[in-house]
Amino acid sequence: MTDSTDGTVVLGAGLTGLSFAFHYGTGTPIYERESEPGGLVRSLLVRGCSFDLAPHLLHLRSEYVRKLVFETLGLEAAQVERKARIYCDGRLISYPFELNLHGLSEQMREDCLRGLDTIAPHGPEHDAELRTGSYEDYALNTFGAGISRHYLLPYNRKIWDTPPRDMTCEWMRFLPAADAGKIRRSAYAPSDEAFGYNSAFYYPRRRGIRELPDAFAQRLPNIHFNKEVVRIQTTERCVHFSDGTSVHYEKLISTLPLNRLVALSDLPQSAQRAADLLEYTTVYTINMVVRGAVPEGVHWIYFPDPEYTFYRISLPKNFFPRATPGDEQILAVEVGCRRDGHDWSALVSRVERQVRDLGVFDLDGHCFTHCEKLPVAYCIYDKQRTPVSTALLHQLASLGIYSTGRYGTWEYSAMEDAILHGKTLAESLRAGG
């Protein structure tokens, strides 16, 4: 890695910005609004408890990233076999829903199987074609009405806070095609728990997920913290910060949310109007520190039922023993909403009440609640998303501004992808691309 003295400037010290600088030149300057690196991948220590901003588990498909993380950066992490559950039909069933129909009540199971019988037979080769329509059509045509109605549609409506008929299927790139034979067999016998690429995950052993960005940041001497970008002049190629300072660039690597980047820039009104069309959810993580019994060894539980405000509860103590100092458990409850519509304190009270009344946890003490808000969490794949983001990315690149990462490209992706985004862009620019 070499120092960058070519006028390349990075905005944001999340995993994408860190990975870019690591691969482009470790001296590349990074400007970050917060006082520490990591972006969304941070863990906070509060009253002896470790809270991720939202629980973050490291799934690895790329051999390159595996070697980088464990060998080059020396991250020490436990490998954990996923144990995920879905609360449905008044009981906990194993994830994924469609391969664990045996766990449902007879009535719901029959409903799911009937739905499967009514769809036109199709092989995995038809999957790409089925994915060209709305997510609702995809679910109904590949899994049938029962599985769709009991799980896929309500769960996805909740996490994206968007009607599934208004969503495309572009976010599903890593989800395997439906296999009707396997689904039918699962009605009578448990399937293999190891399903999909994320059947196992890694989690750092000592200080929470923040260890991953920290390992990058230790190798990058040119990160400037408490530098909030407030204005970007694209003709002068100048970034202004809230403390009154500014920096000139030749090439600007931005990992800010794409809509925010455009709003901070002097791009014309047409671009500003287009950026306003990009929809997203805000996620609230409501961490309840409790005493009592929780489902043994379970890492997280999905909640498709619209009766509950939250879409997922994670149990970090079950994969990170140091999450609390004693025998307390953390229930990390996630709620998502389009834009930012919730009354914060009413939301927390409602969630706490629903969690207590669920019947899933046998609580005998509630120590305290710690909340975090992720203002831009899930970028929504509606019909506008791809044409709008593609046009904006081209417009920005023509001005020497490279918008990258999960929020810079407005996509649904994971930490591993953030690392690869940074690497790919660094290599492309180094090669003169």
Ligand SMILES: Cc1cc2nc3c(=O)[nH]c(=O)nc-3n(C[C@H](O)[C@H](O)[C@H](O)COP(=O)(O)OP(=O)(O)OC[C@H]3O[C@@H](n4cnc5c(N)ncnc54)[C@H](O)[C@@H]3O)c2cc1C
């Ligand atoms: C609820 C939730 C759960 C997730 N769980 C997982 C998981 O389990 N596993 C997984 O692999 N991935 C998970 N992810 C995805 C993961 O968080 C992202 O892929 C990754 O954090 C993206 O990194 P980034 O650097 O592109 O963006 P960010 O982390 O958002 O980094 C952008 C940086 O820009 C800075 N910034 C913003 N505005 C300004 C400004 N005006 N001036 C200066 N700096 C600014 C921010 O402070 C931030 O540091 C999850 C995401 C969410 C929302």
